[in-house]
Amino acid sequence: MKPTNPVFTGIETTVFETMSRLARTHDAVNLGQGFPDVDGPEDIRAVAAGALVDGPNQYPPMLGLPELREAVAAANKRFYGLEVDPQAEVMVTSGATEALADCIFALVSPGDEVVLIEPLYDCYLPLVKQAGGVPVRVRVTPPTWSLDAQALEAAFSERTKAVLLNNPMNPTAKVFSDAELELIASLCRKYDAYAICDEVYEHLVFDGKAHRPLMTLEGMRERTLRIGSAGKTFSLTGWKVGYITGPASLMDPVAKAHQWVTFTTAPNLQKAVAYGLAKDDSYYTGLAQELMAKRDRMARGLEKLGFSVLPCEATYFLTCGFAGLGLGGTDIEACQLLVERAGVAAVPVSAFYGSDAPSGYIRFCFCKQDSVIDEALARLTAFLTAGRAESA
Secondary structure (H helix, E strand, O other): OOOOOOOOOOOOOOHHHHHHHHHHHOOOEEOOOOOOOOOOOHHHHHHHHHHHHHOOOOOOOOOOOHHHHHHHHHHHHHHHOOOOOOOOOEEEEOOHHHHHHHHHHHHOOOOOEEEEEEOOOOOHHHHHHHOOOEEEEEEOOOOOOOOOHHHHHHHOOOOEEEEEEEOOEOOOOEOOOHHHHHHHHHHHHHHOOEEEEEOOOOOOEOOOOOOOOHHHOOOOOOOEEEEEEHHHHOOOHHHOOEEEEOOHHHHHHHHHHHHHHOOOOOHHHHHHHHHHHOOOHHHHHHHHHHHHHHHHHHHHHHHHOOOEEOOOOEOOEEEEEOOOOOOOOOHHHHHHHHHHHHOEEOEEHHHHOOOOOOOOEEEEEOOOOHHHHHHHHHHHHHHHHHHHHHHO
8 A cells, every 4th residue: 555644654652642541551640741630710711611601602713713812912012012913913723732833834845944952842843844844953951951052053054944942941841041042033033044932831930030932032023933822821731722923924824724724723712711811910920839839849859759850940840860769771761660660650851852862861740739749759759768678
Protein backbone atom coordinates (compact mmCIF):
# COMPACT_ATOMS: atom_id res chain seq x y z
CA MET A 1 0.00 0.00 0.00
CA LYS A 2 1.06 3.60 -0.55
CA PRO A 3 2.74 5.22 2.45
CA THR A 4 0.84 7.57 4.72
CA ASN A 5 2.08 11.00 5.77
CA PRO A 6 5.61 10.45 7.15
CA VAL A 7 5.35 13.40 9.55
CA PHE A 8 2.67 11.63 11.59
CA THR A 9 3.06 7.95 10.70
CA GLY A 10 4.71 6.10 13.54
CA ILE A 11 5.10 9.23 15.65
CA GLU A 12 5.02 8.38 19.33
CA THR A 13 1.98 9.26 21.41
CA THR A 14 2.61 12.48 23.32
CA VAL A 15 4.62 11.89 26.49
CA PHE A 16 1.85 13.51 28.54
CA GLU A 17 -0.74 11.01 27.40
CA THR A 18 1.74 8.15 27.82
CA MET A 19 2.50 9.06 31.42
CA SER A 20 -1.17 9.65 32.21
CA ARG A 21 -2.00 6.16 30.92
CA LEU A 22 0.78 4.68 33.06
CA ALA A 23 -0.51 6.64 36.05
CA ARG A 24 -3.97 5.10 35.58
CA THR A 25 -2.53 1.62 35.09
CA HIS A 26 -0.46 1.78 38.29
CA ASP A 27 -2.94 3.87 40.32
CA ALA A 28 -0.22 6.50 40.60
CA VAL A 29 -0.44 10.16 41.60
CA ASN A 30 -0.26 11.93 38.24
CA LEU A 31 2.29 14.75 38.41
CA GLY A 32 3.11 14.29 34.74
CA GLN A 33 0.46 15.96 32.61
CA GLY A 34 0.02 19.68 33.20
CA PHE A 35 -3.56 20.13 34.32
CA PRO A 36 -5.04 21.26 37.64
CA ASP A 37 -7.05 18.68 39.55
CA VAL A 38 -9.65 21.24 40.66
CA ASP A 39 -11.85 23.08 38.16
CA GLY A 40 -11.60 26.82 37.72
CA PRO A 41 -13.85 29.55 39.15
CA GLU A 42 -17.45 28.51 39.69
CA ASP A 43 -18.84 31.81 38.43
CA ILE A 44 -17.14 31.30 35.05
CA ARG A 45 -18.52 27.76 34.85
CA ALA A 46 -21.97 29.04 35.76
CA VAL A 47 -21.87 31.50 32.87
CA ALA A 48 -20.93 28.64 30.51
CA ALA A 49 -23.72 26.45 31.85
CA GLY A 50 -26.32 29.20 31.54
CA ALA A 51 -25.22 30.06 28.02
CA LEU A 52 -25.45 26.39 27.04
CA VAL A 53 -29.05 26.14 28.27
CA ASP A 54 -30.13 29.55 26.99
CA GLY A 55 -28.42 29.23 23.62
CA PRO A 56 -27.97 29.79 20.84
CA ASN A 57 -25.87 26.68 20.27
CA GLN A 58 -25.34 27.12 16.54
CA TYR A 59 -22.20 28.17 14.69
CA PRO A 60 -20.76 31.36 16.17
CA PRO A 61 -18.75 33.70 13.91
CA MET A 62 -15.65 32.01 12.53
CA LEU A 63 -13.29 34.52 14.16
CA GLY A 64 -15.04 34.15 17.52
CA LEU A 65 -17.86 35.83 19.40
CA PRO A 66 -17.45 39.63 19.28
CA GLU A 67 -17.69 39.82 23.09
CA LEU A 68 -14.73 37.47 23.55
CA ARG A 69 -12.64 39.19 20.91
CA GLU A 70 -13.38 42.50 22.61
CA ALA A 71 -12.43 41.00 25.98
CA VAL A 72 -9.11 39.74 24.59
CA ALA A 73 -8.37 43.19 23.15
CA ALA A 74 -9.25 44.80 26.48
CA ALA A 75 -6.96 42.38 28.34
CA ASN A 76 -4.08 43.26 26.00
CA LYS A 77 -4.62 46.92 26.83
CA ARG A 78 -5.11 46.33 30.55
CA PHE A 79 -2.09 44.12 31.18
CA TYR A 80 0.40 45.21 28.50
CA GLY A 81 -0.68 48.58 27.12
CA LEU A 82 -1.29 47.09 23.67
CA GLU A 83 -3.89 48.79 21.50
CA VAL A 84 -5.67 46.01 19.61
CA ASP A 85 -8.55 46.15 17.14
CA PRO A 86 -10.89 43.33 18.23
CA GLN A 87 -12.49 43.13 14.80
CA ALA A 88 -9.31 42.71 12.74
CA GLU A 89 -6.59 41.65 15.17
CA VAL A 90 -8.09 38.95 17.43
CA MET A 91 -9.25 35.42 16.64
CA VAL A 92 -10.62 32.67 18.91
CA THR A 93 -9.38 29.10 18.50
CA SER A 94 -10.18 25.69 19.92
CA GLY A 95 -7.20 25.75 22.23
CA ALA A 96 -3.65 27.03 21.97
CA THR A 97 -2.46 23.96 20.05
CA GLU A 98 -4.90 24.77 17.26
CA ALA A 99 -3.70 28.38 17.42
CA LEU A 100 -0.13 27.19 16.95
CA ALA A 101 -1.13 25.08 13.95
CA ASP A 102 -3.04 27.99 12.40
CA CYS A 103 -0.10 30.37 12.82
CA ILE A 104 2.50 27.93 11.50
CA PHE A 105 0.42 26.84 8.52
CA ALA A 106 -0.38 30.47 7.67
CA LEU A 107 3.21 31.74 7.78
CA VAL A 108 5.51 28.85 6.90
CA SER A 109 6.04 27.63 3.34
CA PRO A 110 8.09 24.60 2.24
CA GLY A 111 11.79 25.31 2.74
CA ASP A 112 11.31 28.17 5.21
CA GLU A 113 13.46 27.93 8.31
CA VAL A 114 11.83 28.22 11.74
CA VAL A 115 13.96 28.86 14.82
CA LEU A 116 12.89 26.72 17.79
CA ILE A 117 14.28 26.90 21.31
CA GLU A 118 14.74 23.53 23.01
CA PRO A 119 13.44 22.05 25.24
CA LEU A 120 10.18 22.60 23.40
CA TYR A 121 6.54 21.68 23.69
CA ASP A 122 6.12 18.48 21.73
CA CYS A 123 3.72 19.67 19.01
CA TYR A 124 6.12 22.29 17.64
CA LEU A 125 8.33 19.99 15.56
CA PRO A 126 5.60 17.99 13.77
CA LEU A 127 3.61 21.13 12.98
CA VAL A 128 6.62 22.89 11.48
CA LYS A 129 7.53 19.79 9.48
CA GLN A 130 3.96 19.34 8.23
CA ALA A 131 4.07 22.89 6.92
CA GLY A 132 7.25 21.99 5.04
CA GLY A 133 9.36 24.15 7.31
CA VAL A 134 12.95 23.42 8.28
CA PRO A 135 13.42 23.43 12.08
CA VAL A 136 16.57 25.21 13.29
CA ARG A 137 17.04 24.37 16.94
CA VAL A 138 18.76 26.40 19.61
CA ARG A 139 19.20 24.89 23.04
CA VAL A 140 18.88 26.12 26.59
CA THR A 141 20.30 23.64 29.08
CA PRO A 142 19.79 22.90 32.75
CA PRO A 143 20.45 24.01 35.37
CA THR A 144 20.62 27.70 34.30
CA TRP A 145 18.49 27.57 31.12
CA SER A 146 20.36 30.64 29.85
CA LEU A 147 20.02 31.55 26.18
CA ASP A 148 23.33 31.50 24.30
CA ALA A 149 23.39 34.75 22.31
CA GLN A 150 25.93 33.50 19.78
CA ALA A 151 24.02 30.28 19.14
CA LEU A 152 20.79 32.20 18.65
CA GLU A 153 22.40 34.66 16.26
CA ALA A 154 23.90 31.76 14.29
CA ALA A 155 20.45 30.19 13.94
CA PHE A 156 19.01 33.20 12.11
CA SER A 157 19.65 33.84 8.42
CA GLU A 158 17.96 35.22 5.34
CA ARG A 159 16.11 31.88 5.14
CA THR A 160 14.49 32.39 8.55
CA LYS A 161 10.74 32.85 8.23
CA ALA A 162 9.85 32.80 11.93
CA VAL A 163 10.94 32.12 15.47
CA LEU A 164 8.61 30.18 17.78
CA LEU A 165 9.00 31.45 21.34
CA ASN A 166 7.42 29.79 24.38
CA ASN A 167 7.51 32.37 27.17
CA PRO A 168 6.96 31.57 30.02
CA MET A 169 8.55 28.31 28.97
CA ASN A 170 7.34 24.74 29.40
CA PRO A 171 9.05 22.62 30.72
CA THR A 172 11.83 24.86 32.06
CA ALA A 173 9.61 27.29 34.02
CA LYS A 174 11.88 29.98 32.58
CA VAL A 175 10.81 33.59 32.05
CA PHE A 176 12.94 35.12 29.32
CA SER A 177 14.84 38.17 30.54
CA ASP A 178 14.44 41.61 29.01
CA ALA A 179 17.91 41.24 27.47
CA GLU A 180 16.98 37.90 25.89
CA LEU A 181 13.73 39.31 24.52
CA GLU A 182 15.56 42.33 23.11
CA LEU A 183 18.02 40.00 21.37
CA ILE A 184 15.24 37.92 19.83
CA ALA A 185 13.43 41.06 18.67
CA SER A 186 16.59 42.53 17.15
CA LEU A 187 17.18 39.35 15.14
CA CYS A 188 13.58 39.32 13.92
CA ARG A 189 13.97 42.90 12.74
CA LYS A 190 17.37 42.25 11.16
CA TYR A 191 16.20 39.22 9.17
CA ASP A 192 12.60 40.33 8.61
CA ALA A 193 11.33 37.29 10.50
CA TYR A 194 7.97 36.75 12.16
CA ALA A 195 7.53 35.74 15.80
CA ILE A 196 4.96 33.15 16.89
CA CYS A 197 4.69 33.58 20.66
CA ASP A 198 3.19 30.80 22.76
CA GLU A 199 2.33 32.77 25.92
CA VAL A 200 -0.24 30.47 27.52
CA TYR A 201 1.37 30.81 30.97
CA GLU A 202 1.35 34.62 30.84
CA HIS A 203 -0.59 34.97 34.11
CA LEU A 204 1.25 32.19 35.96
CA VAL A 205 4.41 34.17 36.78
CA PHE A 206 5.81 34.19 40.31
CA ASP A 207 7.85 36.13 42.85
CA GLY A 208 6.50 39.53 41.88
CA LYS A 209 7.61 39.29 38.27
CA ALA A 210 5.40 40.26 35.35
CA HIS A 211 5.08 38.78 31.88
CA ARG A 212 6.40 40.92 29.02
CA PRO A 213 5.07 39.99 25.57
CA LEU A 214 7.57 40.12 22.73
CA MET A 215 4.89 42.04 20.82
CA THR A 216 5.47 45.06 23.07
CA LEU A 217 9.08 45.52 21.95
CA GLU A 218 10.15 47.99 19.30
CA GLY A 219 9.33 46.88 15.77
CA MET A 220 7.51 43.71 16.89
CA ARG A 221 3.88 44.83 16.85
CA GLU A 222 3.53 44.20 13.10
CA ARG A 223 5.46 40.92 12.96
CA THR A 224 4.20 39.02 16.03
CA LEU A 225 1.37 36.58 16.61
CA ARG A 226 0.63 36.23 20.33
CA ILE A 227 -1.21 33.14 21.64
CA GLY A 228 -3.11 32.99 24.92
CA SER A 229 -5.07 30.24 26.66
CA ALA A 230 -8.20 30.39 28.77
CA GLY A 231 -7.43 26.84 29.86
CA LYS A 232 -4.29 27.94 31.69
CA THR A 233 -5.57 31.33 32.85
CA PHE A 234 -8.76 29.92 34.38
CA SER A 235 -7.71 26.33 35.22
CA LEU A 236 -10.17 24.96 32.66
CA THR A 237 -7.84 23.05 30.37
CA GLY A 238 -10.57 20.77 29.01
CA TRP A 239 -12.45 23.70 27.50
CA LYS A 240 -9.76 24.19 24.84
CA VAL A 241 -10.33 27.90 24.26
CA GLY A 242 -7.39 29.89 22.93
CA TYR A 243 -6.94 33.22 21.21
CA ILE A 244 -4.49 34.82 18.83
CA THR A 245 -3.62 38.52 18.74
CA GLY A 246 -1.73 39.94 15.78
CA PRO A 247 -1.67 42.56 13.04
CA ALA A 248 -4.49 42.41 10.53
CA SER A 249 -2.06 41.60 7.71
CA LEU A 250 -1.08 38.36 9.47
CA MET A 251 -4.45 37.54 10.97
CA ASP A 252 -5.99 37.24 7.52
CA PRO A 253 -3.99 34.14 6.45
CA VAL A 254 -4.16 32.77 10.00
CA ALA A 255 -7.97 32.96 9.83
CA LYS A 256 -7.91 31.13 6.50
CA ALA A 257 -5.95 28.30 8.12
CA HIS A 258 -8.34 28.29 11.09
CA GLN A 259 -11.41 27.93 8.89
CA TRP A 260 -10.15 24.58 7.58
CA VAL A 261 -8.90 23.26 10.93
CA THR A 262 -11.76 23.78 13.40
CA PHE A 263 -13.70 26.74 11.95
CA THR A 264 -15.10 27.77 15.33
CA THR A 265 -15.32 27.09 19.08
CA ALA A 266 -18.24 26.30 21.41
CA PRO A 267 -20.20 29.56 21.89
CA ASN A 268 -21.12 29.01 25.55
CA LEU A 269 -17.45 28.57 26.46
CA GLN A 270 -16.55 31.71 24.56
CA LYS A 271 -19.14 33.70 26.51
CA ALA A 272 -17.80 32.38 29.79
CA VAL A 273 -14.19 33.18 28.91
CA ALA A 274 -15.19 36.73 27.93
CA TYR A 275 -16.73 37.07 31.38
CA GLY A 276 -13.60 35.60 33.01
CA LEU A 277 -11.14 37.93 31.30
CA ALA A 278 -12.89 40.89 32.91
CA LYS A 279 -12.24 39.60 36.43
CA ASP A 280 -10.48 42.10 38.67
CA ASP A 281 -6.78 42.05 39.47
CA SER A 282 -7.30 40.09 42.69
CA TYR A 283 -8.18 37.00 40.66
CA TYR A 284 -4.96 37.13 38.64
CA THR A 285 -2.68 37.90 41.59
CA GLY A 286 -4.46 35.29 43.68
CA LEU A 287 -3.95 32.62 41.03
CA ALA A 288 -0.21 33.31 40.87
CA GLN A 289 0.10 33.36 44.67
CA GLU A 290 -1.80 30.10 45.06
CA LEU A 291 0.38 28.34 42.50
CA MET A 292 3.54 29.81 44.01
CA ALA A 293 2.59 28.33 47.39
CA LYS A 294 2.10 24.93 45.74
CA ARG A 295 5.46 25.30 44.00
CA ASP A 296 7.17 25.96 47.31
CA ARG A 297 5.34 23.13 49.06
CA MET A 298 6.47 20.60 46.47
CA ALA A 299 9.98 22.04 46.14
CA ARG A 300 10.63 21.78 49.88
CA GLY A 301 9.51 18.17 49.92
CA LEU A 302 11.55 17.16 46.89
CA GLU A 303 14.68 18.88 48.20
CA LYS A 304 14.38 17.00 51.49
CA LEU A 305 14.32 13.77 49.50
CA GLY A 306 17.54 14.64 47.70
CA PHE A 307 16.25 15.93 44.37
CA SER A 308 18.05 18.99 43.03
CA VAL A 309 15.19 21.40 42.34
CA LEU A 310 15.87 23.96 39.62
CA PRO A 311 14.53 27.53 39.84
CA CYS A 312 10.89 27.94 38.81
CA GLU A 313 9.85 31.43 37.70
CA ALA A 314 6.47 30.53 36.16
CA THR A 315 4.16 27.77 34.80
CA TYR A 316 2.97 24.60 36.56
CA PHE A 317 6.27 22.74 36.62
CA LEU A 318 9.37 21.91 38.67
CA THR A 319 12.40 20.43 36.92
CA CYS A 320 14.54 18.27 39.17
CA GLY A 321 17.83 16.42 38.93
CA PHE A 322 17.81 12.92 40.42
CA ALA A 323 21.53 12.08 40.57
CA GLY A 324 22.46 9.87 43.52
CA LEU A 325 18.89 8.72 44.23
CA GLY A 326 19.22 5.31 42.61
CA LEU A 327 16.55 5.93 40.00
CA GLY A 328 18.50 4.67 37.02
CA GLY A 329 20.84 6.22 34.50
CA THR A 330 18.34 8.16 32.39
CA ASP A 331 15.27 10.28 32.95
CA ILE A 332 13.14 7.73 31.10
CA GLU A 333 14.30 4.97 33.44
CA ALA A 334 13.66 7.22 36.44
CA CYS A 335 10.12 8.05 35.38
CA GLN A 336 9.34 4.40 34.62
CA LEU A 337 10.63 3.35 38.03
CA LEU A 338 8.74 6.09 39.88
CA VAL A 339 5.38 5.37 38.27
CA GLU A 340 5.66 1.60 38.65
CA ARG A 341 7.31 1.32 42.07
CA ALA A 342 6.63 4.60 43.88
CA GLY A 343 3.20 5.27 42.43
CA VAL A 344 4.09 8.77 41.24
CA ALA A 345 4.07 9.84 37.59
CA ALA A 346 6.53 12.44 36.30
CA VAL A 347 7.75 13.35 32.80
CA PRO A 348 11.28 12.90 31.40
CA VAL A 349 12.70 16.26 30.29
CA SER A 350 14.49 14.57 27.38
CA ALA A 351 11.05 14.20 25.73
CA PHE A 352 11.14 17.95 25.06
CA TYR A 353 14.29 17.74 22.92
CA GLY A 354 14.62 16.55 19.33
CA SER A 355 17.84 14.59 19.87
CA ASP A 356 20.94 14.34 22.06
CA ALA A 357 18.99 15.47 25.10
CA PRO A 358 20.26 15.88 28.65
CA SER A 359 18.98 12.82 30.49
CA GLY A 360 19.39 13.65 34.16
CA TYR A 361 16.22 15.66 34.77
CA ILE A 362 12.54 14.97 35.28
CA ARG A 363 9.53 17.30 35.49
CA PHE A 364 6.89 17.32 38.21
CA CYS A 365 3.58 19.21 37.91
CA PHE A 366 2.53 21.10 41.05
CA CYS A 367 -0.90 22.54 40.05
CA LYS A 368 -2.59 20.00 42.31
CA GLN A 369 -4.46 20.02 45.61
CA ASP A 370 -2.16 20.22 48.62
CA SER A 371 -3.38 16.79 49.71
CA VAL A 372 -2.33 15.35 46.34
CA ILE A 373 1.11 16.97 46.57
CA ASP A 374 1.52 15.60 50.11
CA GLU A 375 0.43 12.11 49.03
CA ALA A 376 2.96 12.14 46.19
CA LEU A 377 5.73 13.25 48.55
CA ALA A 378 4.74 10.56 51.05
CA ARG A 379 4.91 7.88 48.35
CA LEU A 380 8.28 9.14 47.15
CA THR A 381 9.55 9.20 50.74
CA ALA A 382 8.43 5.62 51.37
CA PHE A 383 9.95 4.38 48.12
CA LEU A 384 13.28 6.17 48.47
CA THR A 385 13.60 5.32 52.16
CA ALA A 386 13.02 1.64 51.45
CA GLY A 387 15.58 1.74 48.67
CA ARG A 388 18.19 3.31 50.92
CA ALA A 389 17.49 0.73 53.61
CA GLU A 390 18.01 -2.09 51.10
CA SER A 391 21.32 -0.66 49.91
CA ALA A 392 22.63 -0.02 53.45
